[in-house]
Structure formats: structure tokens, C-alpha cells
Amino acid sequence: MPAVTLVIGTKKGLFLAESPDRKSKWNITGPMMKGWEIYGVTPDPRHGRRLYAAVGSFVYGSTIHVSDDAGRTWRQLENNPRYPEDAGFQVKQIWTVVPGRADEPDVLYAGVDEGGLFISRDSGTSWQEVKSLNHDPSRVEWQAGAGGLCCHTIMPDPKRKERLYAAISAVGLFRSDDGGETWASKNEGIPQPAPSPKYKYIGWCPHKLVFDVADSNCLMRQDHMGVFRSRNAGDSWERIETGLSSGFGFPIAADPRTGSYFVIPLEKDEYRYCPDGALRVYRTRDGGDSWQALTKGLPQTDAFTGALRDAMAVDGLDPCGVYFGTTSGQLYASADGGDSWRQIPGALPRILSVTAVAG
């Protein structure tokens, strides 16, 4: 059994990269789901080696696929998140499938474009719209971001049963404290890139969020407008960019053992590739107070590429393995918490997501 399996979602299929030691040799297999866009792959540790994948096509629409063998074989769910006819909008793309808490083994959440949240209480056999969020009065002024009007990040609070976060691109981060019955906008302290004339509580653009590894009241947020931290469950946010080459970027990942966080800065939203042609991952070991550039083994010249919000992962081993894939189809791995990197050989299609499965 490999030490780590990377499940790589690309614009043209799904690949696996496996290594016995995370260092010397990586074996790539694929593509599976050839030609399909693999938006997000999420482990479901409640059910062994289960993974869910959000799979889409410009031509054939979007569905959810499930694997019970860490990505080696997949089957499409028969029923998928779909809006009712009177909703006024449709599911263009499923972005993410997220398992519920450990004590609710049949609960799944799905985030979609056109901006919405769905829940399944029977492991994906059926799906219900979370109308309280999807039909918020402000929806009349929701505007799609560059990637679409997507609910891309869903985070059930592991410590508080009724608390749930949902992030919608170009709309904002929302938090529910009653299991999804009601929602509140949680974006104070962050500049608004897309203010709404009437509904003042929308118009932010969260890119990706992670919980603090020890305290779920603390969140780290890679936003369109920079990198931020909240110590009060999103009630307020503070900018944490000391040492970063840029505050703009997409992915953010957390090492559960050391509490380190990783981001990949890009040069502003107009360009979206590495500042100065240097591919750098940044790490903070003090909760975001300062960031250090990680460059050993990463190209520091003529590297005009970037990484998308779901294209970075950690494996949770000791030392932590960190992995990311670029918009140019390159895949990089670190087996030492980011101190050094190597490119996994291969030229893949545009990488949309990277998921690490240990063992």
C-alpha cells in the first residue's frame, strides 16, 4: 500500500499519484472519468476510504461520484442536487461535497453554482435545498465571480453541532448557528470588492477557509482581498499578511499536527500568476502573525502559473506532506512540511483539485 495517494482532479479527468515513501518515486495512473472536469474531491473518514467527487462537463452537466477505494473506482450517484422548477435558477456545476460530522454518518452537504447549498440525510440518495440560504432576500443582487456563482466551501463546525459555514464566491461567508435554519453574514473587517446597493451584508469574495487545528472558533481565510484570521467564529476578521509576496491567492491548507498553514500567493486578480515569475508556497507557524517563503525545489524564474482553491492538500502524517497542483498541470510534493519540494513528473491538464489520502 502506498504511503500516500494523491487524487488529482483536472479539467480533463481524474488521476492518481502514489508513492511508497512520498519522496523517491511517484506512479501516476489515469485518466479516469476521461474528459470530465473534476472540481473537488473530498474524503469521508466516517466511511473508511470513501471519497466524493464533484464531476462536471460543459456539455453533459454535473453529478456527484463516489469511491470506496480511495479513488481507484467510482460510481455516479443516481440522484444529485437539483433546484426545483420554481426556484428560478439551475445547477450549472456541483463544486464540492462535504461530509457532515462524525456523529451524523449519513449527512452530506453539496455546494453548487448557481450559488446554493444542499443537504442529504441519506448518504446522497436524495438531496434537499437549503432554502434559508439559497433564497435569502439578497439573492436578487448576487453577482457571479470569475469562477461562477459558486458555493465552494462548506464547513461543519466539528465542535458545535448546529454551526455550519458556507462560502459563496462574490457574495460572502455565511454562518448558521441553528443547523441551517438561519444564516448571518460573517465578513466584517474585510474590504468589500463587490458591494451591493441595497443589501449591505453581501459583496465579499472568500476564496477558501480552514479551521484552526485546535480551536474551531478560529478560522483562516484566503480572500479575494487578502489573507485574514478570525478568532471569534467569523464575527470579525484581521489581515495577516506580514511576509507574503501578495495577499491575493486561492488555496489555504492546514497541517493538523503542527498547526502550520500554507498559502500560494498570486500577483493580483488581474493576472493570477506567481509574483515575479517565482513559484512560492508560504508557511506560517505562528497562526498567521508572520509568513515565510518556501522555495527549495520550486522554480524561481519563468514560472508564470498559479494554483486554484482546491488544488492544495496535506496528508496529516508526521512530518506533514504538502502537495499542490498548478493551473499549468504541474504537481509538486513536499514530504517535510514544506521545507523542500520536488515536482512529480508528468504534464497534466489544468489541475482543479488535489486531495491526499494517507495509507
Next chain:
Amino acid sequence: MARAAAKVAVTVALPSMLWPVMDGRKELVIEAAMLDELFAEIKSRHPRLHTHLFTERGHLRTHVLILLEGMNVRWLDDWSAPFDAPKQVTILQAVSGG
């Protein structure tokens, strides 16, 4: 009372991207008397396939091309016209899909 139209064998050829949806099958044979019934049968018997051909509103997906004996079904006036003989249906990705 008019007699119901007789069902015929309709061979449906699938595009390669949809073979995995049907466990690797490249074509299906479905008994149907007309196009409407063919699509209803696909929805009933093969919902995993149907969702890739039709939107949640029941409209044929914009970039899906379905040919009935070589004719684009979008140009047919009547999807309830009875079939007169076994038919060949081909599903393709339209050029508009890139």
C-alpha cells in the same frame, strides 16, 4: 379508438464520455414507439444517463446533439410521431461544445 403505436427497437449509440455512466456500454437498445417515449424510457430506466442529456427543467442540454437516423432531433417538429421501423439514434457532443 386509435391503436397505440407499436414499439420498435431503437439502438442508441453513446458518446465515449458517457460509456462509464452506463458501465462501459457503448450502445443501448430500448423499445419505444416514438422519440418522446424513448426519452421517457431513458429517464425511467437509465436516470444516470438521462441527467447528462436533459437539464433539470427537462430541456435537451444545449451542447448535446441527438440524431435520429442522421437528423438532428431539434429540427423535428414532432417528437411524438410514431416510428415506422427500428431506429438508430446517435448521441454526440455538439460542435458548439468545443
